[in-house]
Amino acid sequence: MTVTSASQYFKILVTLSAMFLGGCDSYKADSLSERSLIYCSEGSPEILNPQLVTSGVTVDATSKQLYNQLIAFDVATNEVTPSIAKSWHVTQDNKKITFYLRRNVAFHHTQYFMPTRHLNADDVLFSFNRILDPSQVFHDVSGGKYPFFDSVGFADVIESLEKINEYTIRFNLKRADSSFLANLATDFSVILSREYAELLIRSNRLEDIDTLPIGTGPYKFKEYRTGSYIRYEPHAEYWEGQPKLQQLIFDITPSNTGRLTKLLAGECDVIGYPIAHKKINNNPLLTLEDVTAFNIGYLGFNTAKPPFNNKLIRRAVAHAINKQAILDTVYFGDAKAESANSILPPSSWAYAEDTHDIEYSIEQAELLLTQAGITDGLTIDLWAMPVQRAYNPDAVTMAKLIQADLQKIGITVNIISYNWQEFLRRLALGEHQSVLLGWSADHPDPDNFFTPLLSCGSAETGNNRTFWCNQQFEKLLQGALKITDVEQRKALYREAQKIAAEELPLFPIAHSKRFQARKISVKGDILHPFGGISFGGVEKQ
Amino acid sequence: MLIFTLRRLNLFFFTMLVLTLLTFSLSFFFPGEQIINVTGQIDATPEQIALIALDYNKHESLIMQYWSYLVHLFNGDLGVSMASRIPIMDEMMSHLPATIELTTVALIIAMVVGIPIGFIAAIRHRKKTDDIILAVSMVGYSIPIFWLALLAILIFSIQLAWLPSAGQISLVYEIEQVTGILFFDILLSDNPYKWQAFQNASVHILLPACVVALAPATVFVRLARTSMLTVLDSHYIKAAMAKGLTFQQLIFRHAIKNAMVNVIRDVGLQFANLVTLAMVTEVIFNWPGIGNWLIQSIYQRDYTAIQGGLLALSSFIFIVHIFTDFIYASLNPLARGIKYGS
Numbered sequence: 001m002t003v004t005s006a007s008q009y010f011k012i013l014v015t016l017s018a019m020f021l022g023g024c025d026s027y028k029a030d031s032l033s034e035r036s037l038i039y040c041s042e043g044s045p046e047i048l049n050p051q052l053v054t055s056g057v058t059v060d061a062t063s064k065q066l067y068n069q070l071i072a073f074d075v076a077t078n079e080v081t082p083s084i085a086k087s088w089h090v091t092q093d094n095k096k097i098t099f100y101l102r103r104n105v106a107f108h109h110t111q112y113f114m115p116t117r118h119l120n121a122d123d124v125l126f127s128f129n130r131i132l133d134p135s136q137v138f139h140d141v142s143g144g145k146y147p148f149f150d151s152v153g154f155a156d157v158i159e160s161l162e163k164i165n166e167y168t169i170r171f172n173l174k175r176a177d178s179s180f181l182a183n184l185a186t187d188f189s190v191i192l193s194r195e196y197a198e199l200l201i202r203s204n205r206l207e208d209i210d211t212l213p214i215g216t217g218p219y220k221f222k223e224y225r226t227g228s229y230i231r232y233e234p235h236a237e238y239w240e241g242q243p244k245l246q247q248l249i250f251d252i253t254p255s256n257t258g259r260l261t262k263l264l265a266g267e268c269d270v271i272g273y274p275i276a277h278k279k280i281n282n283n284p285l286l287t288l289e290d291v292t293a294f295n296i297g298y299l300g301f302n303t304a305k306p307p308f309n310n311k312l313i314r315r316a317v318a319h320a321i322n323k324q325a326i327l328d329t330v331y332f333g334d335a336k337a338e339s340a341n342s343i344l345p346p347s348s349w350a351y352a353e354d355t356h357d358i359e360y361s362i363e364q365a366e367l368l369l370t371q372a373g374i375t376d377g378l379t380i381d382l383w384a385m386p387v388q389r390a391y392n393p394d395a396v397t398m399a400k401l402i403q404a405d406l407q408k409i410g411i412t413v414n415i416i417s418y419n420w421q422e423f424l425r426r427l428a429l430g431e432h433q434s435v436l437l438g439w440s441a442d443h444p445d446p447d448n449f450f451t452p453l454l455s456c457g458s459a460e461t462g463n464n465r466t467f468w469c470n471q472q473f474e475k476l477l478q479g480a481l482k483i484t485d486v487e488q489r490k491a492l493y494r495e496a497q498k499i500a501a502e503e504l505p506l507f508p509i510a511h512s513k514r515f516q517a518r519k520i521s522v523k524g525d526i527l528h529p530f531g532g533i534s535f536g537g538v539e540k541q
Numbered sequence: 542m543l544i545f546t547l548r549r550l551n552l553f554f555f556t557m558l559v560l561t562l563l564t565f566s567l568s569f570f571f572p573g574e575q576i577i578n579v580t581g582q583i584d585a586t587p588e589q590i591a592l593i594a595l596d597y598n599k600h601e602s603l604i605m606q607y608w609s610y611l612v613h614l615f616n617g618d619l620g621v622s623m624a625s626r627i628p629i630m631d632e633m634m635s636h637l638p639a640t641i642e643l644t645t646v647a648l649i650i651a652m653v654v655g656i657p658i659g660f661i662a663a664i665r666h667r668k669k670t671d672d673i674i675l676a677v678s679m680v681g682y683s684i685p686i687f688w689l690a691l692l693a694i695l696i697f698s699i700q701l702a703w704l705p706s707a708g709q710i711s712l713v714y715e716i717e718q719v720t721g722i723l724f725f726d727i728l729l730s731d732n733p734y735k736w737q738a739f740q741n742a743s744v745h746i747l748l749p750a751c752v753v754a755l756a757p758a759t760v761f762v763r764l765a766r767t768s769m770l771t772v773l774d775s776h777y778i779k780a781a782m783a784k785g786l787t788f789q790q791l792i793f794r795h796a797i798k799n800a801m802v803n804v805i806r807d808v809g810l811q812f813a814n815l816v817t818l819a820m821v822t823e824v825i826f827n828w829p830g831i832g833n834w835l836i837q838s839i840y841q842r843d844y845t846a847i848q849g850g851l852l853a854l855s856s857f858i859f860i861v862h863i864f865t866d867f868i869y870a871s872l873n874p875l876a877r878g879i880k881y882g883s
Contacts, residue, residue: 031737032714032737033711033713033737033741036713038711038712038713226625229712231712251712261694261699261706262705265698265705265707267705267706267708267711418841419841422624
């Protein structure tokens with residue numbers, strides 16, 4: 001090697017490092033990343049059709065991105081507003097509801113499907129028949145379970161679905177149901193394309209309807225890699241106008257520190273469920289927002305299996321848990337959550353103020369355990385969900401706190417966790433003894449807490465993770481749905497809350513706010529008080 | 542050379558035998574049915590299980606079972622992942638290139654930085670520069686990699702926000718996987734934002750590669766230093782000096798070349814070390830490589846993936862070792878006499 005070659009060597013070194021480090025501003029400012037939005041989400045959706053799930057991860061990723069509903073909730077007032085249906089009419093007896101559809105609603109145009117017509121009554125009919133009609137070809141596709149609709153007794157309420165003309169459709173109900181419109185406005189009641197379904201039947205790829213989705217929403221599906229990312233493109237003919245982003249990407253980042261790091265390093269534009277709020281607030285480029293969500297984080301007992309088929313043991317465990325410590329540790333103090341004593345949040349009109357909280361008392365717990373005949377200790381499995389939700393930002397830490405609390409009354413706790421999809425699958429099978437889980441309401445009606453969480457109907461589908469079925473409780477819920485008078489309904493729900501507090505199939509822990517952090521350059525509403533997030537009106541500046 | 546080759550093949554054969562025996566016995570030690578652990582068919586019906594059992598000679602002696610396991614291995618059938626239901630072989634083929642990419646870049650960084658610094662230390666032997674270089678390299682070698690990685694993220698990603706902390710490339714860019722080596726794939730793709738993507742990928746690899754490179758770089762510093770010192774102490778250097786060559790001529794024309802020979806031998810050895818370091822780094826930087834995948838499989842109790850991944854990764858490292866041995870032996874005839882793998 002000569003002197004010249006040595007200096008060349010250094011020259012190459014310098015050029016290389018310049019290439020690595022300096023490049024950022026040497027290209028045109030209008031880069032792809034400035035027109036794309038990356039949302040760092042907390043989990044992988046199990047399927048891309050919200051009709052089939054109740055999990056918030058799936059709802060966040062799909063409902064308001066890929067699809068539309070007949071009607072929607074207004075962000076500000078929580079009232080039902082037009083969406084695909086431009087107007088509707090309810091008869092005096094609350095039993096006939098007629099929807100008048102918009103005429104210019106286009107379905108997604110993708111590589112795997114090219115629609116030839118706009119949305120009409122056939123598509124609406126098809127979408128709801130998939131849920132209602134067991135003889136429909138698609139009914140049993142992808143498991144054939146419609147947990148949300150099963151849990152609210154959707155099929156039992158509807159007498160028939162009628163197509164009046166191309167753009168008019170009528171729901172005939174068997175009985176008045178005060179939560180019916182609210183159910184249609186939830187993220188689960190999405191409209192699919194019948195034309196696409198027919199194509200899938202012809203090419204014998206029925207499952208594709210839920211994995212290669214076609215909807216009418218602001219974004220169309222491009223690619224999904226489980227555990228890594230979902231890629232969406234804007235839907236150019238969206239009826240409310242084309243979204244301003246060139247790409248929308250869900251970067252699946254289950255670790256909450258990982259999401260925070262990515263936000264601070266500028267790799268994510270928006271992150272769900274942020275930690276370290278102070279750090280985010282101190283950064284001038286970032287902003288933190290919250291929304292008061294209707295939700296509940298709870299400890300559920302599997303009442304179908306020993307030892308928690310015994311009410312005394314359930315109550316003993318509840319007495320032994322130091323709820324305040326959990327609120328301080330897991331929810332970072334009072335600002336983020338309030339202690340729950342009923343499954344309904346206090347802001348709901350049906351909340352019973354006289355519900356007594358179960359006090360933290362080791363003596364009470366020990367007494368109850370002795371009454372239940374447990375003298376030489378007990379070992380239980382506690383399942384902690386692996387993803388962060390607003391109602392439970394860190395289930396594993398919560399499980400560890402409970403583990404320490406229960407140790408004091410001689411109960412040994414094994415903490416169990418799987419990946420989210422596996423976790424939900426095994427929960428539905430009832431393999432757990434107790435579980436830390438929660439529920440975010442899909443709409444403001446109180447029924448949306450009781451029926452999905454504690455009714456006999458959802459115990460059958462496995463969505464009621466406590467598998468608790470109380471006839472008296474059930475009767476109250478059914479009764480409250482038949483009437484529309486708020487005061488009368490309130491009385492019934494109070495009664496129901498009393499039973500739930502006495503029987504304690506689940507131990508309410510907290511009602512929390514849902515947080516989100518984003519770069520200040522991202523404009524538009526993303527968070528909503530109910531259901532999933534929405535990127536329809538979002539842009540980057 | 543023939544005997545050398547035979548020896549290496551022999552070593553290869555027996556190591557693989559032990560490795561496969563280990564993974565085969567692992568399938569018995571993991572909880573659950575052995576046949577399901579081997580194949581990963583957790584959703585199979587009892588009839589399907591019976592068919593698979595027949596295929597794996599489950600009804601015959603252990604030796605026959607082991608043999609049919611080997612036959613499946615040779616056909617590239619490592620079962621399917623219990624978590625993703627994708628064949629282990631495909632999973633590996635999609636993850637291994639990312640690891641190779643990371644380790645190669647790290648190796649280059651380690652060599653480009655480490656060897657010249659080592660030479661400088663040797664030239665400035667027993668002076669302050671030498672002491673400082675040695676001290677720094679000792680510190681660098683002693684830093685635990687996971688801590689270094691977190692520290693790097695904390696400083697360069699969180700505080701300074703210069704470099705990204707996770708992944709191979711921003712998800713904004715869609716690059717089709719052809720070779721699996723991202724840089725090649727970017728160059729092959731017809732994406733209009735190719736150069737932005739290339740730059741983005743370069744920025745992404747910088748931090749993890751530097752973290753992986755630190756420990757090997759310090760090894761190279763010390764190797765290069767020792768080797769240079771030996772060379773500088775040799776008679777031909779003294780002879781050259783006596784002939785009146787300038788110091789620069791001496792170093793660049795004679796010393797570096799001869800010192801390099803000894804360093805290159807150890808580059809191959811460092812590869813195994815690099816892969817181990819890369820596995821930890823991949824998890825922290827969320828690099829989609831084989832180490833990250835293997836550790837995820839452990840979390841998910843994906844026994845089939847653990848067995849397959851273990852086998853593939855160890856044979857990969859082993860093959861690289863033998864390969865570098867061959868290259869070194871073909872370059873340096875003296876090395877062929879050494880009996881065992883160094």
